[in-house]
Amino acid sequence: MAHVRFDNVSKSYPGGHHALSGVNFEINQGEIAFLTGHSGAGKSTLLKLIMLMEKATQGQVLVDGVNLSRLGNSQIPYHRRRVGVVFQNHQLLFDRSVFENVALPLRISGYSSRDLERRVRAALDKVGLLKKEKQSPIELSGGEQQRIGIARAVVNKPSLILADEPTGNLDPTLSAEIMRLFEQFNDVGVSVLIASHDLPLIDRLDHRVIGLKDGRLLNERPAGGL
Amino acid sequence: MSTSRSSASSKSGARQSKVTVNSQWKAYLQHHRVTAKDSLIRLLKSPGSSIMTWLVLGIALSLPMTLFVSLENVKQLSRVWDQSSQISVYLKKGVVPRLAQGLSDEIQALPQVTSAYYISPELALKEFSAATGLSDVVEGLESNPLPGVISVVPSLASQDAKAMEKLQDQLMHFVQVESVQLDLLWVKRLYQFMELGQRMVWALALLLGLAVLLIIGNTIRLSIENRRDEILVVKLVGGTDAFVRRPFLYTGIWFGLGGGLIAWFLLSLGLYWLSGPVEQLIGLYGSEFVLSGLGVKDSLLLICDGVVLGWLGAWLAVSRHLARINP
Numbered sequence: 001m002a003h004v005r006f007d008n009v010s011k012s013y014p015g016g017h018h019a020l021s022g023v024n025f026e027i028n029q030g031e032i033a034f035l036t037g038h039s040g041a042g043k044s045t046l047l048k049l050i051m052l053m054e055k056a057t058q059g060q061v062l063v064d065g066v067n068l069s070r071l072g073n074s075q076i077p078y079h080r081r082r083v084g085v086v087f088q089n090h091q092l093l094f095d096r097s098v099f100e101n102v103a104l105p106l107r108i109s110g111y112s113s114r115d116l117e118r119r120v121r122a123a124l125d126k127v128g129l130l131k132k133e134k135q136s137p138i139e140l141s142g143g144e145q146q147r148i149g150i151a152r153a154v155v156n157k158p159s160l161i162l163a164d165e166p167t168g169n170l171d172p173t174l175s176a177e178i179m180r181l182f183e184q185f186n187d188v189g190v191s192v193l194i195a196s197h198d199l200p201l202i203d204r205l206d207h208r209v210i211g212l213k214d215g216r217l218l219n220e221r222p223a224g225g226l
Numbered sequence: 227m228s229t230s231r232s233s234a235s236s237k238s239g240a241r242q243s244k245v246t247v248n249s250q251w252k253a254y255l256q257h258h259r260v261t262a263k264d265s266l267i268r269l270l271k272s273p274g275s276s277i278m279t280w281l282v283l284g285i286a287l288s289l290p291m292t293l294f295v296s297l298e299n300v301k302q303l304s305r306v307w308d309q310s311s312q313i314s315v316y317l318k319k320g321v322v323p324r325l326a327q328g329l330s331d332e333i334q335a336l337p338q339v340t341s342a343y344y345i346s347p348e349l350a351l352k353e354f355s356a357a358t359g360l361s362d363v364v365e366g367l368e369s370n371p372l373p374g375v376i377s378v379v380p381s382l383a384s385q386d387a388k389a390m391e392k393l394q395d396q397l398m399h400f401v402q403v404e405s406v407q408l409d410l411l412w413v414k415r416l417y418q419f420m421e422l423g424q425r426m427v428w429a430l431a432l433l434l435g436l437a438v439l440l441i442i443g444n445t446i447r448l449s450i451e452n453r454r455d456e457i458l459v460v461k462l463v464g465g466t467d468a469f470v471r472r473p474f475l476y477t478g479i480w481f482g483l484g485g486g487l488i489a490w491f492l493l494s495l496g497l498y499w500l501s502g503p504v505e506q507l508i509g510l511y512g513s514e515f516v517l518s519g520l521g522v523k524d525s526l527l528l529i530c531d532g533v534v535l536g537w538l539g540a541w542l543a544v545s546r547h548l549a550r551i552n553p
Contacts, residue, residue: 051462053553074466081464091459105463110253152463 001065002026003160003191004050009059011045011215019045020215022059027193029159032186032223034202035195037212043195046212047162050193051085052076063160081109084153088165090145092137098124098148099133105156123151127181143174150181154190161185163194167201175201258472265476268449276484279445283485283532286438288492290431291520291528295493297423299518303508313394313408315342317374321402329402330376338393340381347372373404435535442481442539443546446474450547462553474544475537482536486529493520493528 004027011020020042027033035043048054049061052068061068063079071079092101102123106116124130127147129140137145146166153161163182167175175198183205186192196202202209211218269276315333317326323346330344345353350372355364380393390408397406450457453473460470497519520528 051553053462077461077464077466077469079464080462085462091455091462093456093459095456104460107253107257108460108463108465108469110250110257112249112253113256115249156464 001029002062003029003031003064004193005060005062006046006049007060007062009049009056009061011042011049011054012057018215020049020056023212023215023217025210025217025220027191029191030186030189031208032183032192033194033208033210034205035193035210035212036197036199036202037218038197040214041212042215043197043212044164045215047085047164047193047195050160050162051083052079077108081105081156082158082160084156084158084161086146086149086153086161086163086166088168090137090149092145092148092152094136094138096136097134098129098137098140101137101148102133102151102155105152109156119155119157120151123155126154126184127151142169143177146170146174146178147181150178154185158190160191161193163192163196165196166194167196167198172201176204179205257469261472262476262479265473266480268473269477269480279441279481280484280488282441283438283481283536284488284492286434286441287485287489287528287532287535290427290434291489291493291524292496293423293427293430295497295518295520295524297420297427300423301420302518313378313380313390313397313406315376315378315397315400315406316404317376317402318404319373321374323374325402326374326376329400332400333376333378333397336393336396338381338389338396340379342376342378345375345377347374350375435531438482438485438532438535439539439542442478442536443543445481446478446540446543447547449477450474450543450551454551457548457551458553461551467548470548471541471544474548475540478536478538478540478543479533480536482532482534482539483529484532485536486532489532490520490525490528 006023006025009020009023010018012018023042023046035046037043045054049056049068050063052071055069063083066079068079093104099120103116103120106119111119121130121133124133127150129144129147129151132140132144137148140148150163150166153163161182166182167178170178179194179201182192182194206224208223209221211220317329321329323344326344326346330342333339333342347370351364351370354372355361378393378397380390394406394408397403457470501519
């Protein structure tokens with residue numbers, strides 16, 4: 001069964017702007033794929049549909065076989081807990097420590113404090129920030145902040161990770177490091193979908209690429225297609 | 227490459243989100259504790275504005291309570307006065323003393339009556355001349371103009387205006403009775419005033435309760451705006467509405483509790499300040515009235531009112547404004 005499936009999905013906003021038109025694709029369980037296109041091509045909208053930050057105007061989005069348009073408002077939080085998201089602008093809270101930022105999804109899901117500490121430390125260790133757990137995110141560099149965002153996205157052990165321009169503000173070396181992290185999660189079976197317009201980096205990695213242009217699926221390059 | 231990865235996925239899928247009901251319940255309670263503490267700390271971190279809000283709430287809550295306490299005291303005072311209220315039952319001319327005494331006993335036996343005693347026309351005339359010093363005039367009278375009177379003291383339970391009127395009706399039905407007089411007018415007026423006072427207290431309590439709701443609602447609205455980013459992130463990583471609401475509801479509760487405590491303190495201080503002069507004043511009238519303060523029950527009620535209003539105000543603000551913040 002496909003992990004994520006778009007069935008003829010369109011999204012238009014009031015005022016007639018078509019963000020997505022008739023998009024069809026599947027992402028299999030344990031697959032890693034890039035979503036490319038110019039800004040405004042519909043990458044963010046596509047990710048927002050999977051996160052239920054937006055709802056499709058037409059067509060169906062299925063995650064784990066569940067039609068997202070059938071989920072009521074009260075079920076949205078539980079859907080989001082199964083998906084880890086990394087944002088370009090990190091979306092970190094600067095009024096609390098690195099530890100608390102990463103712990104947030106676990107507090108929401110109702111983990112006991114012992115379990116929670118163990119998991120947060122494991123996630124921070126994975127992104128190499130274990131020693132900075134007591135610091136405020138604002139004291140850390142851009143690359144480190146992005147790694148906190150990644151730790152927070154994976155701390156709940158989601159089976160699907162979405163990333164929206166995760167390397168947008170980083171230099172090539174840091175970007176490569178971040179991508180390696182995503183590959184490591186993918187290695188243990190997590191499905192990963194990364195929206196990015198960093199084409200040189202994407203070309204080097206040789207994963208599946210889904211191209212968008214003006215809200216339509218433009219081209220696909222399978223993994224190992226280079 | 228991708229096929230080898232997909233085979234591993236089912237294992238990791240089974241491992242995720244293993245949360246038992248018991249641990250979830252514990253975490254839920256823990257989150258309540260943590261949120262309550264955090265909300266209080268947040269308030270204490272900006273002491274200036276928090277104290278201002280607490281004071282405004284305290285004053286708003288203390289005003290109706292002050293009136294309520296005053297009214298309770300007037301009621302208590304009126305009860306002291308009521309005890310002196312008597313009913314005079316005037317008998318028809320020519321009712322012989324034996325019959326009059328019998329009637330007096332009959333009235334005494336009524337459940338609404340504490341005591342009744344018969345004053346014969348002769349006794350009445352004697353009392354009159356003694357009290358007025360007009361004995362010469364009285365002696366000059368050809369016949370005794372005074373009727374026989376039975377003086378009735380109603381029981382405590384039947385001292386409100388309605389019961390008194392009912393008793394008056396009942397007494398009028400005895401054939402030997404010419405007329406029944408009770409000094410009801412001032413009792414009636416007093417009760418009317420108290421009724422009016424009570425309604426005013428209610429109206430004021432309602433208005434100021436509304437003011438408390440608005441003050442807390444507005445304060446919470448501002449704090450929602452201040453924490454907009456946090457709300458967005460919490461919603462994005464799967465926070466339920468209840469989870470997002472919780473800190474704000476606790477903030478409302480803390481505001482209400484603080485306001486209630488301040489109101490209680492203001493009221494106690496006011497009562498303490500007044501108690502000396504009031505008791506001296508009442509003492510001049512020879513009454514045993516004691517200024518009653520806030521009992522434990524009233525104090526708790528006052529503080530609970532604050533807490534409930536705080537929670538409700540926060541709830542209103544949160545339900546209005548939180549829905550608008552969507553990732």
